[in-house]
Amino acid sequence: MKNRDRLRIAIQKSGRLSDQSQDLLSKCGLKFRSSRDKLFCFGESLPIDLLLVRDDDIPGLIEQGVCDLGVVGRNVLREQELSVRARGEAPLFGELRALGFGRCRLSIAIPQELEYEGVAQLSGLRIATSYPSLLGDWLRENQVDARTVVLSGSVEIAPRLGTADAICDLVSSGATLVANQLKEAAILLESEAVLAGASVTPDDERGELLELLLRRLDGVLQVRESKLVMLHAPRSAVENIARLLPGGQRPTVLPLEGDNDEVALQAVCYGAITWQHLEDLKRAGASALLVLPVEKMLA
Ligand code: ATP
Ligand code: MG
Structure with missing residues (x-):
């Protein structure tokens, strides 16, 4: 890990987690120069800078040491953690705190007209997902022999298009499932936004900054409740x-x-x-x- 004297946090540039991530950091007393549409924001109140990126890039940025922390959905973090493990390596990032927003679940959904009778029923089906590692892991654990069809987006229309029989995707209200004549059958993961960080705390100035930030964050999370x-x-x-x-x-x-x-x-x-x-x-x-x-x- 490169020596740096400023801490760097990655958050989602624009999407479901952006506003609440910014809000949380500002409640921790962090102020940044630069507007939101820029990629890099300089920390004015503390030597803590912000990087605005796509959420999928956050675990990798921490792994490469480009960032020290990130706010990302547990679903994205776990997926990438499992895919690193599948390569036979140990992930260099992990979950430090659950943040209580961006709640959703990763679920398997099947066509509404099917009666769901249990996991065994999924055997032999084609399941479309953007989370192949999480799905693969769950299928193995439940000894279900299904085929995974990897799609990067619009997973919910796969059954209608005939490219899959079921899907494994994020659900919050369930409205998207209903709109696509699907119903939730099994929950694989309860997700929310989390603070992700490197598995090893940097042993320069950043270590102390990290501790200070975590203390403030714990205070903010506790105050909210x-x-x-x-x-x-x-x-x-x-x-x-x-x-x-x-x-x-x-x-x-x-x-x-x-x-x-x-x-x-x-x-x-x-x-x-x-x-x-x-x-x-x-x-x-x-x-x-x-x-x-x-x-x-x-x-
Ligand atoms: P990016 O452009 O940064 O890659 P994205 O399209 O992958 O954005 P969003 O749709 O903004 O991501 O979702 C970000 C995160 O919000 C998800 O990974 C998940 O943790 C959380 N989330 C909460 N509710 C939902 C939902 N109903 N559907 C999808 N994601 C949800
Ligand atoms: Mg994304």
Whole structure:
């Protein structure tokens, strides 16, 4: 790996992951010069630069040491990981963090008129996909002897064109499948955008930058799921109420002026706070309930 004193992150130039990747990096405090249509953006707030590329190129750029990090779908990362392994080599990149956006699944879909009775039924079929390694791996694991037809795009029309009997493709809402008279039969992989990085941390300045960025990223990811819950409660109910708060953090308990029985309680909670949560808290004695978003967090 070449010695560099600036960290380089690759993200998708334009596509489903672009906006949220940019947004995530900006929440981590990264600012870049240069406009979005350029390939390279210089980092102004930290020595961390941005490369805007096609998502398929990201694992390879990390492997070659051109970039240190990348935001890419787990589907793309795993596919390339498996294809490196198939060459008998060990991949030099891997998943560092799941990022919680770009969620989809890699699934096998069959024509709507077919009744799906299990994996064995796929034997002898031609399955069109852009993910031959992931599909091949799954077929082997399930001992299904099917033929893989590799297509780089528009996989969903292959059955209608007669070039395949089924497909293995990304699904999110399922609308594309319905539009092509297909239905989901089996899920091969649950995917989302991930932060990918080199398997070995660089031992120059970039190592420290990487750690700093990961710390900020963990804070941002945690904040996204966090709420500050504030409420009043009788002192005797505090223990019960603390148990009802999702996230398990110990609450701060403060006295209320002129009231010896009631206290104010606040706690950072992780995960969604639903109406059901609030109603349960109320039943346990809470009043004056407030749920506030958390802006920043550093553990
Ligand atoms: P590029 O030009 O960068 O190669 P692309 O066409 O390969 O772009 P997009 O369609 O923008 O890629 O999808 C990028 C990623 O978004 C996918 O690899 C996947 O992880 C995720 N994704 C989420 N939902 C879907 C979906 N319904 N269909 C396809 N990809 C999805
Ligand atoms: Mg692509």
